[in-house]
Amino acid sequence: MAQILIIDDHDSMREGLDLLLRRRGHTTHVAENGARGMAVLEETGMDLVITDLKMSEMDGLEVLEAVRGRYPETEVLLITAYGTIETAVRAMKLGATDFLTKPFSSEEFAVKVERLIKAKEERERLRRENRSLRVENTYLKERDEGHEAKYGEIVGESAPMQRVFRWIERVARSESTVMVYGESGTGKELVARAIHAGSGRKSGPFVRVNCGALSDSLLDSELFGHEKGAFTGAERRRRGRFELANGGTLFLDEVATVAPQTQVRLLRVLQERELERVGGEDTIPVDVRIIAATNLTPEELLDGNGFRQDLFYRLHVVPLTLPPLRMRKEDVPVLVHHFIDKLRERTCSPVRSVTQAALERLAEYEWPGNVRELENVVEQALVLADGPELDADDLPPFGMRGDTLATGPDPMLDSEGTDLNRVVEGMEERLLRQALSRAQGVKAEAARLLGLKPSALYYKLEKYGIES
Ligand SMILES: Nc1ncnc2c1ncn2[C@@H]1O[C@H](COP(=O)(O)OP(=O)(O)OP(=O)(O)O)[C@@H](O)[C@H]1O
Ligand SMILES: [Mg+2]
Secondary structure: OOEEEEEOOOHHHHHHHHHHHHHOOOEEEEEOOHHHHHHHHHHOOOOEEEEEOOOOOOOHHHHHHHHHHHOOOOEEEEEEOOOOHHHHHHHHHHOOOEEEEOOOOHHHHHHHHHHHHHHHHHHHHHHHHHHHHHHHHHHOOOOOOOHHHHHOOOOOOOHHHHHHHHHHHHHHHOOOOEEEEOOOOOOHHHHHHHHHHOOOOOOOOEEEEEHHHOOHHHHHHHHHOEOOOOOOOOOOOEOOHHHHOOOOEEEEEOHHHOOHHHHHHHHHHHHHOEEOOEOOOOOEEOOOEEEEEEOOOHHHHHOOOOOOHHHHHHHOOEEEEOOOHHHOHHHHHHHHHHHHHHHOOOOOOOOOEEOHHHHHHHHHOOOOOHHHHHHHHHHHHHHHOOOOEEOHHHOOOOOOOHHHHOOOOOOOOOOOOOOHHHHHHHHHHHHHHHHHHHOOOOHHHHHHHHOOOHHHHHHHHHHHOOOO
């Protein structure tokens, strides 16, 4: 049902129309002159304004012009006295949706109003559909239907990413150990999940261990489990991630950080496919497919970083290196569309599409934080933008990663000036997210990285609505 405003300086006419429309279930507002009517419009958006033509002060044509100028989505129905057809024609030229000449029956009036409202709803529906089609058309339609099932959330049209997709498909079916290389934020975890999802083990568990987030001794018992009393605090026997991943895939993330003693244990499991829990003597067989990941290169891994060569060759069986985003900038548009689609609900954003200018600006940047950094920038833009189309101006300041901040260029003040608070808040939010991500979500550590008291960090996370 519609929101309708009736403007007429004749009380009986205004009240009669009002009653008629309310009986049909519409929400109505009334005003006895144009100025009052405009004030009502200011407060409440209307689907339809019905106005008499001849009124003292602001007449119907002036109302029409004002509504057209300020509320282009609102329909206007003019009511004219018999014999002023010329004015009616003028009104249509000025953009009235329709007019009705007096005298008219209540039936005529009702039919006309319903028709106007239906037409307006239909137009809005089409507009909404068009918008979402525009987002979808750009990439979804081009993706074959099985894409998502096969590769999860990974998107990319560039030649390097097409190679990655083919590679995933081939490797998934095998049981081989996989080593995924790639800079931070290139999608290593997504690839690991896609391999699992495409494998014969897909109905088994996918278990991730972030080797970089755990202390050496904790990692040991996390991976291999422990027996009761194996060390102080081991009050119960506990199964490790290898056992939990039985029949599925174990993803060893940030494997380069594993301590020497744990490397030896890992090597043994990879060779023998069996393990002993920490403090235990029983040998437990494991049926697990291993995928490991690191943001070092193979050379760096072998080159004096304390990584055992024998373990390296056990992991580096089928290697894959994910290309950094700066080497495949043609993927920026599909990624941006993908993130708009993925994040717009969570951010309650009105954004449905993105302009060419915005895409070009995003493609100019080198993205040292790769896809993750791009995703963060799009998320911020979605939060900040207030229209349906994301333009270059809606983009938050980017290229100000914490690690380039000290040496990077100062943010420039251009001729139009800037909004200092917005820039500073944008930076603050980015640094908070980075610190949290680097601290693997451990807030105390993130606070330390930022030189903040934990309480100050909590306050800021709350302020920006960041969840670790
Ligand atoms: N090709 C892609 N398509 C869609 N989303 C992607 C793609 N690559 C990365 N992402 C997104 O970017 C973010 C980072 O990806 P992911 O965690 O897999 O990176 P990573 O290589 O493991 O990074 P790190 O080494 O920092 O852990 C995630 O939110 C992921 O969904
Ligand atoms: Mg990762």
